[in-house]
Amino acid sequence: DTGVSQDPRHKITKRGQNVTFRCDPISEHNRLYWYRQTLGQGPEFLTYFQNEAQLEKSRLLSDRFSAERPKGSFSTLEIQRTEQGDSAMYLCASLLGLQETQYFGPGTRLLVL
Amino acid sequence: SQQGEEDPQALSIQEGENATMNCSYKTSINNLQWYRQNSGRGLVHLILIRSNEREKHSGRLRVTLDTSKKSSSLLITASRAADTASYFCATERNTGTASKLTFGTGTRLQVTL
Numbered sequence: 001d002t003g004v005s006q007d008p009r010h011k012i013t014k015r016g017q018n019v020t021f022r023c024d025p026i027s028e029h030n031r032l033y034w035y036r037q038t039l040g041q042g043p044e045f046l047t048y049f050q051n052e053a054q055l056e057k058s059r060l061l062s063d064r065f066s067a068e069r070p071k072g073s074f075s076t077l078e079i080q081r082t083e084q085g086d087s088a089m090y091l092c093a094s095l096l097g098l099q100e101t102q103y104f105g106p107g108t109r110l111l112v113l
Numbered sequence: 114s115q116q117g118e119e120d121p122q123a124l125s126i127q128e129g130e131n132a133t134m135n136c137s138y139k140t141s142i143n144n145l146q147w148y149r150q151n152s153g154r155g156l157v158h159l160i161l162i163r164s165n166e167r168e169k170h171s172g173r174l175r176v177t178l179d180t181s182k183k184s185s186s187l188l189i190t191a192s193r194a195a196d197t198a199s200y201f202c203a204t205e206r207n208t209g210t211a212s213k214l215t216f217g218t219g220t221r222l223q224v225t226l
Contacts (some may be wrong), residue, residue, distance in 0.1 A: 002155065033213065042201045042216030043156070056213070091155060100144060100205065102214060104155040 002026075004105035007067045012111045013082055021077045025094030032075050033102060034067055036060065037089040048063055049075060052083075080113045119202060119217040127225055132189040134220040136202030137182075141163065143205050145178055147187050150199045159187075159200075192224045 003026040013019050025032050030051050035043035035048050046065070048056040051072040062068075065080075069075040079086055093102035120135045138145070141188070144163045148156040162169045162178045169176050175188040189196055199221050203214040 002157070004155075006155075035214075040218075042203070042219050043214075045213045045215065048213060074221075081116075089153075100161055100212075101146070102161045103158070106155040107153075109153065 002103040002105070003102050004092060004094055006090075006105040006108050008108055010109050010111075012113065014113050015082060015084060017082055018080045019080065019082060019110065020076055021090055021110075022078070023075045023092030023094075023105055025092070026096075026103055027073070029094035029096045030072065030104070031095050031097075032069060033093045034075070034077055035091040036094065037091060038087075039067060039111070041093055043064070046077075062082075079110075082110075084112050086110060087112045119220045121220060122218070123165045123221045123223070125223040125225065126192055128192060128194055130192055132192050132196070132222055132224070133203075134187045134200055134222070136187070136217050138185075138202070138215075138217070139183065140206060141203075142180075145176075145185050145210070146203045146205065147174075147176060147185075148201045148203060149217075150201065150219075152198075155207075156201065189222075192222075194224050194226055197222060197224045219221045 005024045012024040024064050034046040037043040047067050049069040052069050059066045064080045067077045087109045091107045092105045095102050146161045147159040160171045160176050162176050175189045178185045178187045179194045199219045202217045
């Protein structure tokens with residue numbers, strides 16, 4: 001257990017539905033990342049927060065995806081109008097200041113039917 | 114997109130043997146990190162090597178970095194069944210505001226009794 005938690009751990013939804021995932025980073029960690037990992041691949045960067053500011057987004061993050069970190073603590077990732085191609089593991093990671101090591105949560109596995 | 118490739122894609126060894134995994138990447142980096150992922154779980158940080166370092170040790174782990182060849186290797190000595198997992202290399206470089214990690218495709222290690 002790294003101290004980063006994610007909820008839910010598993011989500012099954014039907015195509016076209018909206019889903020929201022939550023990440024609780026290690027307290028006091030001001031930097032937070034979201035990654036997506038498809039089967040048999042390494043994680044791919046989606047977006048980055050420093051405190052409450054979303055400072056970078058990947059081109060992978062289509063307009064159906066939105067992420068927030070309203071108070072600079074927990075973060076949410078919402079996918080609207082889910083598609084089967086969104087099926088993946090969504091991972092959250094946090095770190096403090098100038099640290100180099102990212103601490104990953106257990107991930108949320110999404111299956112879109 | 115993935116930064117590079119890992120080799121081999123899968124490795125099966127017996128307990129007590131050494132396991133060597135290789136990672137190649139494409140661009141200049143600040144550091145290279147190795148992570149372990151047990152099936153369906155989050156990633157756990159193993160070791161970090163900076164671009165100006167050539168070799169680093171941590172317990173049964175030894176990592177090397179050759180920036181001229183843009184490659185790294187991870188050696189796990191005296192492997193144990195508990196080492197069974199997927200291993201990913203990840204490179205970090207400063208692009209924009211996020212020092213995001215770019216992962217390889219991973220090596221699946223199976224250690225049998």
